[in-house]
Amino acid sequence: MRETADVIDDLPPSVEGYRLHITGLIVSFVSGLPQLVFPMVAAIFGVRKAENPVLIPIVIAAVLILSLFFRWLAWLRFQYFVGEHDIRVEKGILNRTARSIPYERIQDVSIEQKPLARMMGLGEVKFETGGGDGDDAMLSFVTLEEANRLRALIRSRKAGVAVFVTADAPAHVEEDAHPIFAMDGRRVFVFGLYSFSLVIFAVLGGLAQQFDFLLPFDFWDFKHWIGLAEERGVSVKQINGVGLFAQLILAFGAVGSLIFIGFATGVVRTLLREHGFRLTQTSKGFRRQRGLLTLTDVVMPTHRVQAAVVQTGPIRKRRGWHSLKFVSLAQDSKEESNYVAAPFATLSEVWRIAQAATIAAPDGDERLQRGAAKYWLTQLLVIVPLVLAGMAALVVFADAPVGRTLVLLLLLVLPGALFWLDWRQYRFGLDDHQLYLKRGWWQQQLTIAPQVKVQSIEIAQGPLARRQGLASLKFGIAGGTLEMIALPLATAVAIRAAVMAKVAAVDYSAINQSR
Amino acid sequence: MTDDAPPELTPLDPAFITTSRIATALGLLPFVVGAGVLEFAQLLPPGTFLVPVLLAYAFVAYTVPARKYRHWGYDMGTDRLRVVRGYMFYSDTIVPFGRIQHIDVDQGPIDRRYGLATLTVHTAGNHNSTVALPGLAHADALAMREAIRAAIRQDT
Numbered sequence: 200m201r202e203t204a205d206v207i208d209d210l211p212p213s214v215e216g217y218r219l220h221i222t223g224l225i226v227s228f229v230s231g232l233p234q235l236v237f238p239m240v241a242a243i244f245g246v247r248k249a250e251n252p253v254l255i256p257i258v259i260a261a262v263l264i265l266s267l268f269f270r271w272l273a274w275l276r277f278q279y280f281v282g283e284h285d286i287r288v289e290k291g292i293l294n295r296t297a298r299s300i301p302y303e304r305i306q307d308v309s310i311e312q313k314p315l316a317r318m319m320g321l322g323e324v325k326f327e328t329g330g331g332d333g334d335d336a337m338l339s340f341v342t343l344e345e346a347n348r349l350r351a352l353i354r355s356r357k358a359g360v361a362v363f364v365t366a367d368a369p370a371h372v373e374e375d376a377h378p379i380f381a382m383d384g385r386r387v388f389v390f391g392l393y394s395f396s397l398v399i400f401a402v403l404g405g406l407a408q409q410f411d412f413l414l415p416f417d418f419w420d421f422k423h424w425i426g427l428a429e430e431r432g433v434s435v436k437q438i439n440g441v442g443l444f445a446q447l448i449l450a451f452g453a454v455g456s457l458i459f460i461g462f463a464t465g466v467v468r469t470l471l472r473e474h475g476f477r478l479t480q481t482s483k484g485f486r487r488q489r490g491l492l493t494l495t496d497v498v499m500p501t502h503r504v505q506a507a508v509v510q511t512g513p514i515r516k517r518r519g520w521h522s523l524k525f526v527s528l529a530q531d532s533k534e535e536s537n538y539v540a541a542p543f544a545t546l547s548e549v550w551r552i553a554q555a556a557t558i559a560a561p562d563g564d565e566r567l568q569r570g571a572a573k574y575w576l577t578q579l580l581v582i583v584p585l586v587l588a589g590m591a592a593l594v595v596f597a598d599a600p601v602g603r604t605l606v607l608l609l610l611l612v613l614p615g616a617l618f619w620l621d622w623r624q625y626r627f628g629l630d631d632h633q634l635y636l637k638r639g640w641w642q643q644q645l646t647i648a649p650q651v652k653v654q655s656i657e658i659a660q661g662p663l664a665r666r667q668g669l670a671s672l673k674f675g676i677a678g679g680t681l682e683m684i685a686l687p688l689a690t691a692v693a694i695r696a697a698v699m700a701k702v703a704a705v706d707y708s709a710i711n712q713s714r
Numbered sequence: 715m716t717d718d719a720p721p722e723l724t725p726l727d728p729a730f731i732t733t734s735r736i737a738t739a740l741g742l743l744p745f746v747v748g749a750g751v752l753e754f755a756q757l758l759p760p761g762t763f764l765v766p767v768l769l770a771y772a773f774v775a776y777t778v779p780a781r782k783y784r785h786w787g788y789d790m791g792t793d794r795l796r797v798v799r800g801y802m803f804y805s806d807t808i809v810p811f812g813r814i815q816h817i818d819v820d821q822g823p824i825d826r827r828y829g830l831a832t833l834t835v836h837t838a839g840n841h842n843s844t845v846a847l848p849g850l851a852h853a854d855a856l857a858m859r860e861a862i863r864a865a866i867r868q869d870t
Contacts (some may be wrong), residue, residue: 654839702813
């Protein structure tokens with residue numbers, strides 16, 4: 200896919216190269232400024248001894264101009280070609296790389312607009328190929344019209360129609376597109392409340408640790424803080440003296456503000472990411488638009504969906520909120536490998552979207568089975584000798600009283616409870632078309648995979664499992680995993696035979712996408 | 715172990731025992747050398763290092779490959795490849811030909827001497843994205859590759 204050669208010569212002369220939009224230079228320059236902080240600090244540190252204060256602004260200006268110059272050079276040497284069969288990107292100042300991306304290999308095209316780029320009417324176009332090595336190809340930045348033109352072009356090329364979309368054609372809305380899921384402001388807000396997060400304190404703490412040399416005081420010196428409080432007329436003695444009731448109020452105030460900050464963080468983060476969430480179904484697949492400051496627009500072709508994952512949490516489940524993700528070879532974003540089709544939806548909405556991806560809702564719990572309890576019991580029994588050995592060691596070597604070491608047996612309660620919860624939530628099953636797997640007692644997850652999408656099936660047995668006649672069944676899914684555990688060997692063999700019959704039957708017939 | 719299996723499994727080429735003995739023996743040689751050095755340093759009574767290490771070495775390099783060989787097996791169906799291996803950690807994998815993305819036939823230096831090869835099939839699944847079948851006669855591996863390729867071409 201990647202070739203380092205002079206491709207310009209063998210390109211047909213009719214194909215002309217395009218440059219990125221020049222304004223994009225400013226955008227990437229400004230957004231790259233934080234990276235320049237360290238070179239600048241280093242440069243300032245270098246001229247510090249010269250004792251000439253005029254040097255410092257000169258050094259800063261030099262770093263900025265140098266950076267801008269190299270970005271301009273890179274821009275000059277960056278070209279993309281929209282060819283007959285592929286998109287080619289040539290880049291590099293000294294090391295030239297030419298990458299060719301065949302249209303058939305492009306999994307999806309996403310357009311991302313960060314705030315600054317959005318102000319300038321620019322967007323970042325990303326071509327996902329599902330190839331292993333991360334960054335596939337990115338055009339940052341082109342005008343929004345160009346981005347839409349490229350996407351429309353790739354879609355039509357993929358469909359086998361060589362329609363030439365001209366640059367001045369308006370970003371046309373597809374006629375067959377209709378929204379199947381959207382979140383209004385209220386929904387996003389409620390979702391934010393469920394996304395309670397105290398991560399801001401971790402971030403602040405980390406920053407304080409990183410940059411504490413910049414602060415005029417020692418951040419971790421509690422005596423200093425107490426001293427500061429005393430200067431303002433608050434002393435430890437005073438706090439001790441205000442009485443239990445007032446102390447309680449203070450404590451409530453502290454906890455309350457923590458809780459408030461947690462909710463506020465959740466709401467703000469969710470709002471930034473999910474604002475204006477819209478999922479539309481087009482003839483080419485699902486199209487998702489979302490974001491408040493950074494707008495993203497990602498398309499997922501329907502036939503690439505390999506499995507659906509429905510998730511819910513212990514609290515949101517009570518109000519019926521679930522999320523739906525699609526498993527595929529393409530990566531949704533850096534944090535999320537699966538395509539988020541609906542982050543916060545009711546079950547009926549979830550099943551409606553899944554239906555559009557030809558994944559059906561489970562038709563009742565009767566098809567699902569529990570795992571063999573002895574699987575979890577054995578795991579617990581493996582821990583017991585460890586705890587007993589620990590107790591024996593304490594009694595023998597540390598002369599601990601036997602009665603008190605028995606308390607250590609409580610150590611078994613927690614794993615025991617976890618195993619019990621895991622066993623209680625776990626279900627597996629299959630019907631004529633799909634596989635079902637339910638797991639997790641805190642983050643509850645239901646995976647549904649069409650059997651025809653299974654890539655390989657493995658029956659595995661560890662040394663303990665084989666003694667109990669248990670096995671696990673591992674299904675290879677493109678972009679995800681599905682593993683049924685704690686089933687009797689005979690069941691595993693039967694399930695595998697049933698699924699293999701489906702996979703083999705489909706392989707040699709034309710019923711590839713519709714069931 | 716595979717009482718469920720209607721089609722009988724094909725064993726690997728017996729030369730696999732030899733190649734795997736050689737490979738293990740070479741791979742573990744540093745431990746023997748290390749034990750020899752410790753022995754030479756005469757820290758403990760003679761034989762404390764060398765004797766147990768040599769015994770373990772002989773077991774792992776001589777007995778284990780023969781056992782491993784007994785637990786490997788494969789079945790080349792008309793539309794699927796089945797690979798069975800392991801006793802302690804038993805695994806029985808089926809890959810339908812229609813799901814195979816590409817096929818490798820590898821030969822290491824030891825393999826080449828004994829005319830063996832490893833057949834590796836790649837699938838798109840995250841789990842079992844590669845399924846390797848070592849210890850095939852080179853000609854068999856090539857024939858299997860051609861058979862799988864023909865099956866894939868017919869499919870598309």
